[in-house]
Amino acid sequence: MPDASAGLTVLPSAAADFEILSDSYATSGGDAAGLRDDRIASLVVSHHRVLRAHSIPGVRIEGRETPTGARATITVQPGTLAPAPVHLCFGVLPREGLQEIQAEFFIGAGARVSFLAHCAFPNAVHVQHVMDARIHLAPGAEMEYSETHYHGPAGGVEVLAKARIVLEEGASYKSLFKLVEGAVGNLRLDYQADLQRDAVCELDARIYGKSEDRITINESLYLNGENSRGLAKSRVVAADRCVSEVIGEAVGNAPHARGHVDCVEILKGPFARASAIPKLTVIDERAKLTHEAAIGSIDKKQVETLMARGMSEEEAVDVVVKGLLR
8 A cells, every 4th residue: 555654745636635625624623724834744634545644853644545544653752842733634525435544643752742633524425434543642741632523514424433542651631522513423432541640631522413413422531640630521512303422431540640520411402312421430549539410401591692682592502502612
């Protein structure tokens, strides 16, 4: 299979796909110029083609095509302070298709890097996107990962996203998953983090489900090192006939470990369904774990205030929902 590595430019035959993905990237809130800027590390995968894999000093991007997607290896050298976020873009442009992404992230000791990832499926009728990520942070490394999805209106997308995260001593990892535009389809998030001594992890998911969407979030924090700290936070709005389930887990295996599970789900309409399941397990009696879960409806006073300023009820509800998910 073709191999893409440092300095690869867009193949002429793939230029049209690249432009469409760039437009979708911008629609979902990204800066499409960053996908072309040679000062910024970036990776663009359309279906099972690697359109661009561009490295910069200290940040190496390697992409290899597979029959059903791509394998990506991203290595940040120890001590690297990445000057700008690494841009990642994954998408499927046809109405049907399977995209399987296997990604490995190696963040060296003391390095600091952030990622802006956008997944676009604008025409999906029957598309499956499978992400299997392995993330390893060496001692003292810091990584932020912000992922935004754009699915189009048909709801024909199934996203199966799994991440296994290992944080060595003093490492810090923060992630944000957002899907608030277009139809969700069927979404399953499965994130698991292993925290060593003094490590910090924050997992944040914000999703707006509508129509017949199905949302399942499973976030687990294993606080295995002394003074490790973890937060699993979810904000989900379920409208129409959407069904949502959030499972937040924290396991306190070490002295003075601190973990918190925070879930808020909002129902919009009489047929939406939501459940929140916090799961706390204390192995070391000196660990402290807490949880907060709430399921309710949209604040009527906020909606009435916005309607008094000239908005329709639908517009007012949309503003309140997006404010919650912002």
